Amino acid sequence: MNSAWRFLIVLSFGLAFLAPREPASRTSVPPLTNALAVTSLGGGVFTIDGSNSAIEVGNIPDLRIDWDPATGTATLKGVARFKGKVPKQRKINPDSDPVCAKMHEGSDFRSEAVLVNKDGMLRNVFVWISKGLESTKFPVPDEAVTLDQKGCRFEPHVQGVMVKQKIFAVNSDATTHNLHAMGRLNENFNFTQSTKGAKKALTFERKETMVFVKCDIHPWMGAYFGVVTNPFHTTTGADGAFELKNLPPGTYTVSAWHEKYGIQKKEVTVGDGKTEEIEFSFKKRRRRKG
Ligand SMILES: [Cu+2]
Numbered sequence: 001m002n003s004a005w006r007f008l009i010v011l012s013f014g015l016a017f018l019a020p021r022e023p024a025s026r027t028s029v030p031p032l033t034n035a036l037a038v039t040s041l042g043g044g045v046f047t048i049d050g051s052n053s054a055i056e057v058g059n060i061p062d063l064r065i066d067w068d069p070a071t072g073t074a075t076l077k078g079v080a081r082f083k084g085k086v087p088k089q090r091k092i093n094p095d096s097d098p099v100c101a102k103m104h105e106g107s108d109f110r111s112e113a114v115l116v117n118k119d120g121m122l123r124n125v126f127v128w129i130s131k132g133l134e135s136t137k138f139p140v141p142d143e144a145v146t147l148d149q150k151g152c153r154f155e156p157h158v159q160g161v162m163v164k165q166k167i168f169a170v171n172s173d174a175t176t177h178n179l180h181a182m183g184r185l186n187e188n189f190n191f192t193q194s195t196k197g198a199k200k201a202l203t204f205e206r207k208e209t210m211v212f213v214k215c216d217i218h219p220w221m222g223a224y225f226g227v228v229t230n231p232f233h234t235t236t237g238a239d240g241a242f243e244l245k246n247l248p249p250g251t252y253t254v255s256a257w258h259e260k261y262g263i264q265k266k267e268v269t270v271g272d273g274k275t276e277e278i279e280f281s282f283k284k285r286r287r288r289k290g
Contacts, residue, residue, distance in 0.1 A: 072246030099175035100152035121240025128233035132252035154223035160233035
């Protein structure tokens with residue numbers, strides 16, 4: 001064995017030791033300190049073997065090229081379908097808060113985890129380009145997104161945002177709400193908004209799909225953010241449809257996530273000026289026997 005090979009083997013072992021690992025639980029990862037931060041910024045990353053299981057080597061310059069909107073000629077669109085018997089959603093009892101109880105008096109107040117329309121289309125599926133745009137640097141959008149607390153729910157229930165994009169947390173209810181983020185890589189902010197009209201600006205600093213936000217006062221309230229590094233993300237509406245427009249032609253992995261039914265990925269190639277259609281199909285996971 002020559003010395004060059006020996007050097008590479010030693011280097012590989014050393015780097016494998018440093019490589020990020022999937023955290024075993026929400027609490028086991030020190031926030032923002034490990035090599036995942038490098039990946040999350042989407043900066044230039046050296047890989048040892050050229051595969052997707054990248055081994056990162058410290059902080060290196062951002063080698064990405066700036067996004068050129070003139071290249072955005074392609075479209076990906078499709079639907080998220082639900083297969084099987086649609087589960088009945090859990091009924092929510094808001095009586096712990098008289099303001100919430102009053103707002104939902106006489107209504108059928110239920111969980112919005114699984115919303116399927118009469119055509120079997122699934123709502124609140126977060127869809128985004130998860131691979132294929134690593135070499136492009138996208139500006140942070142000027143527009144803010146809003147997470148409203150309205151009718152004792154978070155609105156919207158699922159939405160995407162870019163890293164560092166401004167998020168306004170708003171309270172539209174005449175009662176006190178709390179926003180408690182439960183991300184693994186992002187700061188777990190935790191604050192209350194006690195007056196109607198309260199508004200606070202937030203950002204997520206790290207790529208993370210998904211970040212759960214809950215209200216510690218009303219246990220039925222939950223929302224999800226997909227925090228991504230490109231603007232090609234969306235959430236399926238009541239018709240289960242999605243569309244990603246102004247995409248540069250290329251080959252991409254499109255990911256689709258649902259809070260109960262997990263994540264699905266599809267690889268798709270779309271040409272210059274073309275539209276490709278994709279369908280995601282979600283079904284209830286089987287419980288393992290024994
Ligand atoms: Cu609340």
